[in-house]
Amino acid sequence: MLWDALTLQLGYNATLVALGATLLGVSAGVTGTFLFLRKRALVSDAISHATLPGVCLAFMALVALGGDGRNLLGLLAGSAISAWAGLLCMNWLTRHTRLAEDAAIGAVLSVFFGFGIVLLTVIQTMGVGRQAGLEGFLLGSTAGMLWADAMIIAIGGAVTLLLVMIIRRPMTLVAFDPEYAAARGLPVHRIDLAMMGLVMAVTVVGLKIVGLILIVALLIIPAVTARFWSERSEHVVLLAGVAGGLAGYIGAAISASAPNLPTGPIIVLVSFAFFVVSLFFAPKRGVLAAVLRHLRFQRRVHIRQGLLALAQGQKIYEPLTLRLLRRAGLARADGVATDTGKARAAKALRDERRWEIVRADLAHEATAALYDGLRDIETVLTRDQIAEIDRRIGGPQGILL
Amino acid sequence: MSGEEFVPLSLTPLLIGTFAAIACALPGNFLVLRKQALIGDAISHVVLPGIVVAFLVTGTISTWPMMLGAAGAAVVAVVLIEAIRRLGQIEPGAAMGVVFTTMFAAGVLLLEQTDTSTVHLDVEHALYGNLESLIWLDATGWSSLLDIEALAGLPPELPRIALTLVGVTLFTWLFWRPLKISTFDEGFARTIGIRTGVLGMALVITAAIAAVAAFDAVGSIIVIAMFICPPAAARMLTNRLETQIAWSVLFATASAVSGYVLAGYGPLWLGGADAVSAAGMIATMSGLILAAAATFGPCRARIGAHTSA
Numbered sequence: 001m002l003w004d005a006l007t008l009q010l011g012y013n014a015t016l017v018a019l020g021a022t023l024l025g026v027s028a029g030v031t032g033t034f035l036f037l038r039k040r041a042l043v044s045d046a047i048s049h050a051t052l053p054g055v056c057l058a059f060m061a062l063v064a065l066g067g068d069g070r071n072l073l074g075l076l077a078g079s080a081i082s083a084w085a086g087l088l089c090m091n092w093l094t095r096h097t098r099l100a101e102d103a104a105i106g107a108v109l110s111v112f113f114g115f116g117i118v119l120l121t122v123i124q125t126m127g128v129g130r131q132a133g134l135e136g137f138l139l140g141s142t143a144g145m146l147w148a149d150a151m152i153i154a155i156g157g158a159v160t161l162l163l164v165m166i167i168r169r170p171m172t173l174v175a176f177d178p179e180y181a182a183a184r185g186l187p188v189h190r191i192d193l194a195m196m197g198l199v200m201a202v203t204v205v206g207l208k209i210v211g212l213i214l215i216v217a218l219l220i221i222p223a224v225t226a227r228f229w230s231e232r233s234e235h236v237v238l239l240a241g242v243a244g245g246l247a248g249y250i251g252a253a254i255s256a257s258a259p260n261l262p263t264g265p266i267i268v269l270v271s272f273a274f275f276v277v278s279l280f281f282a283p284k285r286g287v288l289a290a291v292l293r294h295l296r297f298q299r300r301v302h303i304r305q306g307l308l309a310l311a312q313g314q315k316i317y318e319p320l321t322l323r324l325l326r327r328a329g330l331a332r333a334d335g336v337a338t339d340t341g342k343a344r345a346a347k348a349l350r351d352e353r354r355w356e357i358v359r360a361d362l363a364h365e366a367t368a369a370l371y372d373g374l375r376d377i378e379t380v381l382t383r384d385q386i387a388e389i390d391r392r393i394g395g396p397q398g399i400l401l
Numbered sequence: 402m403s404g405e406e407f408v409p410l411s412l413t414p415l416l417i418g419t420f421a422a423i424a425c426a427l428p429g430n431f432l433v434l435r436k437q438a439l440i441g442d443a444i445s446h447v448v449l450p451g452i453v454v455a456f457l458v459t460g461t462i463s464t465w466p467m468m469l470g471a472a473g474a475a476v477v478a479v480v481l482i483e484a485i486r487r488l489g490q491i492e493p494g495a496a497m498g499v500v501f502t503t504m505f506a507a508g509v510l511l512l513e514q515t516d517t518s519t520v521h522l523d524v525e526h527a528l529y530g531n532l533e534s535l536i537w538l539d540a541t542g543w544s545s546l547l548d549i550e551a552l553a554g555l556p557p558e559l560p561r562i563a564l565t566l567v568g569v570t571l572f573t574w575l576f577w578r579p580l581k582i583s584t585f586d587e588g589f590a591r592t593i594g595i596r597t598g599v600l601g602m603a604l605v606i607t608a609a610i611a612a613v614a615a616f617d618a619v620g621s622i623i624v625i626a627m628f629i630c631p632p633a634a635a636r637m638l639t640n641r642l643e644t645q646i647a648w649s650v651l652f653a654t655a656s657a658v659s660g661y662v663l664a665g666y667g668p669l670w671l672g673g674a675d676a677v678s679a680a681g682m683i684a685t686m687s688g689l690i691l692a693a694a695a696t697f698g699p700c701r702a703r704i705g706a707h708t709s710a
Contacts, residue, residue, distance in 0.1 A: 041495040042439055097695050098703040103438040103633050104495075105690055110442075110626035114684020117622060118664070118677045125668075125675035139509055213446075214509075216504030224495050260513050268506035275499060279489050287488050 002257045006250070014256035016150040017142040021209055021248035021267060023157040025218060028202045029244025030164050032219035033226065033237045034195050037175035043090070044197060044219040046105040046211045048203045050086025051079035052116025055137050055207070056123055063126070072149050075137075076156075076204050079212075081335055083200045086112045092191070117281045140211030140264035142252075156205035160198055171195055172233050210264035217268040218244060228282035247271035297322055300374050306330070306346060310337045310347035352378050354389050409540040411665065414532050416681060417559050418623075418661050421615035422653035424566040425627035427573050428608040430646050433632040434584050439497060440479075440605055441628030444612045445621035446501040447478040450508030457515060464557065468613055475609040478504055530620020532661070532679040535559070556619040565614035572607045573646075578598065581642055620680045627653055630687035637698025652694075656687035 008015045035041055057079020062071055070343045093104035120134065164171075173181045179260045182188045199219060206215040226239035251267030282285045306321040307330065316322050316335050325331035330341035337345055354377050360369040367380050377386065426440070432438050448471040455470025456462060486496040539545065539554030546552070573580065583590035583597045590597050612624045631635055635648035660683030665676045697702055 036495055039492050041492075041498045042442075045439075045442065045498065066585060092462060093695060097637060097698075097701045099633055099636065099695075100433075100436045101436075102436050103433045106438045106442055106629035107633055107688065110622060110629060110684050111688025111691070114622050114626055114681040114688070117681030118680075118685055121676075121678040121681065122668075125677070164635065205439055214502060216505055217506065220495055220498035220502065224489070224491055224499055228489065261512050262509060265506035265510040265513075268502055269510065272503040272506075279485070285490065289489075332533070400695070 002254060004257070006253045008254045013142075013145060014252070016147065016261060017209065017256065018249055018252040020142075020145070020153040021252035021263065022245045023154050023248070024202070024206050024209055025222070025244035025246070025248025025267070025271075026241045027157040027164075027244075028206060028215070028218035028220035029226070029240035029242070030161060030237055031198045031202045031261050032244075033223040033233075033240040034164070034168075034171045034175055035187065035199055035219060035237075035255065036223035036227070037172070037233065038192070038195065040101070041223070042102070042105055042216075043221045044199050044203065045216045046090055046109040046112075047083050047196065047200050048085055048215045049109040049116075050112040051083045051203060051207060051212050051290075052084025052113055052137070053119055054080065055080040055134060056116055056119035056400060057082065057136060059123060059282070060119070064232045072146075072152055072208065074206065076152065079137075080200060080204045082112065083203060084098045084197070087193075087196050087200060091196075125362050136211070136214060137207050137210050139262065140207070140209050140214065142209055142263045145208065153205050153208065156201060161178075161203045163201075164198055167191070167194060168234075168237070176233070210267055214264045214268050217271060218247070221268070221271040221275050222247065224288075225278045227269070228278040231284075243271070247274060286330045297374075303328060303330070304374055307341070307345045307348040308352065310341060311349035350393075353393055357389050357392055408418075408542055409537045411661075412540070413453070413537045413556055413559055414535050414679065415661055416659060417535055417562050417618050418532055418657040418679065419654050420562045420566045421558075421623065421659040422618045422627045422631070422683070422687075423650050423698065424562065424569045424611040425608075425615055426631040426649045427569050427646065428604060428611055428637070428654035429628035430632040430642070430649050431580055431584050431604055432608060432628060432634065434642075435601075436602075437605070438629050439494070440608060440632075441612060442625050443478060443497050443501040444475045444480070444609050445616060445624045447504040447508075447612060448616050449476045450511060450620060451477075452469055453508050453511045453515070457511065464561075464617065471616065472609060473611040475503065475613065476606075479605060480608070530623065530680045532615070532619050533665070533676060535618065550642050553644060553660050562614050562618050565611055569607055569611050572603070576603070579626060580604065584642075619683075622684050623680045626684035626687045627656075630684075630691045631656065634691040634694035634698070637694040637701040640700055651685065652690050656683050656690055659687040660684070 008018060022104050032041070032044065035044060055078055058075045061078070062068075067074070090101075090104045093107065094097050094101045099107070123134065160363050170181070170186055171194075172196075173186065174188050175183070178188050179394050181191070199342045203212065203215050203217065206218060206395050210218060218401075221235070222240040222244035223337045226236045229239055230236050247270045248267055250264055251270040253262040254270065255263040255266040278286065281289075284288055302318070302321040302324050306316055306318075306325045308320075309316050310325075310331065316325070316331075322331065322335055325341065326333060329338060330344055331337050355371055358364045358377070358381070359371055370380050381389075407642050429438070429441065432440055440450035451470040451472070451474025452467050454474070455466045458470075459466045468526075473643070481500045482496050484492070485491060485499060486493050489496070491499075535556045535558055537545075537551075537555055539551040541551070579590065579595045579600055582593070583595055583600055612621075612628070615627070616625050631649040632645070634652050635645040638648050639645050652654065661679050664679040664682035667682075668675060668677055
């Protein structure tokens with residue numbers, strides 16, 4: 001069943017939803033990355049909640065004009081206008097009053113959403129039928145998706161992606177260093193607004209599939225996920241697009257494969273699954289990588305200290321050190337060094353003496369700063385430099401009896 | 402309107418709305434000043450999965466398991482946000498966004514998967530609450546306030562939210578000095594021996610309790626609005642924390658009362674027939690108050706620019 005869904009064999013509606021969700025995921029992932037890099041991820045929360053009054057007003061207007069109020073294009077246009085109004089309010093609050101951005105986000109979010117709910121109840125009492133579709137915008141409803149709806153989502157998503165590609169350079173610059181961008185003469189404020197405008201476009205496009213509460217997840221989670229895998233912004237943008245698209249596709253497929261699996265939440269949960277995998281298993285920034293790095297470091301410290309102890313003929317009491325030395329074939333179970341161990345210990349002691357000279361010599365100041373008790377001296381000095389230091393230390397001397 | 406009509410139908414919703422608004426606005430003052438305003442947003446989203454899980458475990462819609470479930474979910478969310486922030490080195494806003502949307506999605510999914518058709522549990526209810534239905538059927542007029550038998554029939558939300566309000570007020574009052582110092586100068590607070598980490602956590606937990614209790618009565622949308630709008634509006638009017646809190650309580654009360662009245666009677670005045678959502682109207686009123694304060698407040702500008710102190 002799931003396989004059928006993944007290969008788009010579950011009928012017309014499921015296929016439409018899957019394609020729409022994939023496109024939405026890609027454009028949300030790509031757009032959300034810039035928001036995340038700008039450290040304004042939660043702005044999307046305010047924008048998405050601010051769409052509700054617009055949807056309701058558009059519905060009322062459509063009904064007043066004699067339509068049945070379910071024209072998706074009209075509703076989306078209404079939601080875009082009110083989201084833009086919310087965005088401007090939020091911007092005004094942060095720029096012209098002492099409120100911090102988080103308070104402005106919360107204020108816009110709750111007030112616009114509350115007003116939207118007032119309008120929803122007004123619509124319910126207006127007595128015109130078919131308003132049931134409106135609640136679908138809260139959590140998305142893909143059941144009755146039409147070809148025209150899918151086309152709107154596809155075109156909207158594609159246009160958003162195109163716009164992102166056009167202004168990605170200034171957006172990246174502003175995200176990383178707004179002061180520098182301003183110094184270069186870029187209109188930082190306007191670029192920010194453009195970024196928010198794109199987020200708004202994604203939100204509006206996604207209303208039908210995932211709904212206004214969960215679109216935030218599609219904007220934030222893929223970007224955060226992608227950030228684990230790369231340090232280069234263009235790669236993060238691409239990866240976020242891929243992660244979002246995959247989440248949309250797989251989520252839509254899973255939701256089509258069984259009853260009572262609403263599309264929006266499933267897409268979000270699939271996206272979260274990607275996030276968890278990345279959190280733990282990403283190569284550099286992942287938790288597993290960090291743990292391994294820590295263990296490797298611990299091992300190096302213990303072996304180094306153990307070798308120094310062996311070289312100076314001290315007994316090793318720390319069981320972990322002894323175990324590591326034994327496993328590396330440097331010491332026997334009773335703590336006596338093997339031949340290799342003796343050689344490595346002598347080298348460790350000599351290296352320590354070399355470092356001492358390096359650190360005492362102002363000419364080596366830059367190198368001395370790299371000393372952490374673990375670094376092999378060969379990695380920071382040339383062979384000639386080491387030979388020079390060795391001349392100052394002198395070779396091994398016989399014991400005078 | 403006469404007492405026979407007002408007391409049973411409007412008094413309790415008004416009181417519950419006002420108490421909930423104040424209980425949220427009090428910790429909201431500190432959250433806004435500490436730039437943690439969106440904690441309220443996150444908590445009110447994660448309450449949904451908590452309630453659904455509590456329903457799945459107990460199988461009934463009873464208050465205490467649900468409150469516990471909601472509070473548990475809030476704690477889980479706070480811990481998860483912190484864990485993701487530290488383990489993944491992600492900025493707090495994004496970590497919050499990841500956690501609360503996922504938990505909300507999980508809540509919606511659980512709700513769809515379980516058969517809740519026999520009970521009153523749905524997403525809409527969680528969002529806008531049901532303030533209008535908290536009526537006091539046993540009351541006959543003002544005299545019922547002294548009548549023990551009638552008092553026993555009060556909606557249980559009223560004593561609960563009143564108790565929460567007392568608790569929140571006590572917390573603010575008892576920890577006033579440390580809260581104030583650590584909010585404005587965390588470094589200094591630490592040097593004089595205030596355990597800022599514990600205090601910050603306590604503040605978040607207090608906020609969570611207020612949010613859960615208010616949520617039970619009035620839905621999550623008021624919770625977010627009351628955490629942020631009254632304190633933010635009060636912030637525009639003064640530079641003193643004491644005055645700010647007084648203003649925020651006044652604004653919270655004003656939005657609750659005016660919102661409830663407008664929702665109940667506004668449509669009638671405009672010639673409509675039915676009331677609109679009180680929760681939504683209260684949030685809207687708090688927004689209007691904030692807009693007025695942001696436009697005319699004497700201390701609205703960021704630095705130095707205010708007209709007179």
